[in-house]
Amino acid sequence: MLPEHNFEALRLELSAKAKNGLDFIGAATLVWAAIAFVWTLPVSVPSKGFITFCVGAAVLPLAALLSRVLGTTWKLPHNPLQPLGLWLNFAQLFYFPFLIFMLMRYPQHFIMTYGIITGAHFFPYAWFYRAWPYACMAGLIPVGCLVLGLQLSPPDLYLIPAFVAGALLVLGGLLLGSYRRNRQAYLLTSPAGR
Numbered sequence: 001m002l003p004e005h006n007f008e009a010l011r012l013e014l015s016a017k018a019k020n021g022l023d024f025i026g027a028a029t030l031v032w033a034a035i036a037f038v039w040t041l042p043v044s045v046p047s048k049g050f051i052t053f054c055v056g057a058a059v060l061p062l063a064a065l066l067s068r069v070l071g072t073t074w075k076l077p078h079n080p081l082q083p084l085g086l087w088l089n090f091a092q093l094f095y096f097p098f099l100i101f102m103l104m105r106y107p108q109h110f111i112m113t114y115g116i117i118t119g120a121h122f123f124p125y126a127w128f129y130r131a132w133p134y135a136c137m138a139g140l141i142p143v144g145c146l147v148l149g150l151q152l153s154p155p156d157l158y159l160i161p162a163f164v165a166g167a168l169l170v171l172g173g174l175l176l177g178s179y180r181r182n183r184q185a186y187l188l189t190s191p192a193g194r
Contacts, residue, residue, distance in 0.1 A: 010081045015129045015182035017073040020175040027062035032165035039158035049103040049110040092121040112149030115164045116142040133174035
């Protein structure tokens, strides 16, 4: 069992070297902005949902590109917590059957459901990266999507992905501040960071 201070040092290292997952948040922001555009197209709601699935597949390649630009590290072989980040990210894939059900039976509510799942999956990252903005947005994004989903008519559903993209942009800014604080703490406490 790891002493608590070593455990915290591992989390600080993840935050500092992965930059709080800013590459994924940046990719998700761009993808949700593209999804907002998709929901303005003059096609049926089910078609918009299908296109949304296709556009959503761009998150991982975009995150890989942004990782190079931002200089983030995805693999820390000596850090036993590192694989957890990937598992947390893939956990949302288990909600896809529910999304498919919504698309097939209640297509008008598909984009709301997708936004709720996207936002809610951020919650464990608050602990993983020692970054409270993840916890805040894990509540704000789903509630915002629900409120919009209950109020909007089909022509205005593009406002849900636009809201998610805007919330992700704010999240990115907050995470940048959190990363800077965690990086400073990492540099002060870790021999590897010095």
